[in-house]
Amino acid sequence: MECQKSNDQIAYPVFYDVDPSEVRKQRGPVGEALAEHTNKDIRKWREALTEAANLSGWDLEKTADGHEAKVIKLIVQHISLELRSINVNLDDKLVGMEPRLQDLEESLDIASNEVRMIGIKGMGGAGKTTLARAVFDRISVHFEAKSFVENVREVSKASLSGLLSLQQKILSELLNGQGNNVGSVHEGTKI
Known part of the structure; x- marks a missing residue:
């Protein structure tokens, strides 16, 4: 106190x-x-x-x-939302980003519990990844597991192990460090 x-x-x-x-x-x-x-x-x-x-x-x-696990989940969500408002601040130099961010969040409609997939298209350097990262940072608190993967095309084409390393990264983040033992792209796809 x-x-x-x-x-x-x-x-x-x-x-x-x-x-x-x-x-x-x-x-x-x-x-x-x-x-x-x-x-x-x-x-x-x-x-x-x-x-x-x-x-x-x-x-x-x-x-x-009185369900302990549900109460714990509610507490974690509440605290995470409080911390998110502290940590997620858009750079002041990103002019016009906030309205785009709000539009994208409305399209995702997180409260609906429906599966949604949103595509963001535009010229290179227009801020697609920045917008996606900002949305991810804001809404990731609603999910038990999460992973943000960027530059997929570049990383997967850079080397033979590029796609495998992306799969390992995603699985490791989603499975709390247990995804590093994927031996092949085919195996990673099945998981």
Whole structure:
């Protein structure tokens, strides 16, 4: 709570098997646990718990029907969205990129849960990869696995192992490092 006050950090309490009102009022098991302590810092702890209970957070029992994994996923998504807004800033020199980005995001319609494929075409140097990367950075938080591959044509034609290295990169990113053992392009295609 001190970090939230002094460092402009954000605290998100997670009430795991405890009711927020018990924390706020320090009753029930929370009150009993605090009563066991008699040191002088207990006042600070009581104040911090009251402040934390007054913040918007997650109550496991009342979120996602108490399903722990779903609550964890919601927390990760929320925090990732918060961090994304900090980290995803378009370069000010990219004139006209924001409207293009918004149009592309609308076309993808992430909330629909439908499969979408979007093609971006244009002359070389027009910003297609930059636009694709910006969209990827913004929406990748919605996916459990993700990979951004650029310069596919150049890398795959550069050498005989170019396509295989691209497959290994994609599979490694999607399978958390487990895709490096692909022995051939044919095997990679099947996976």
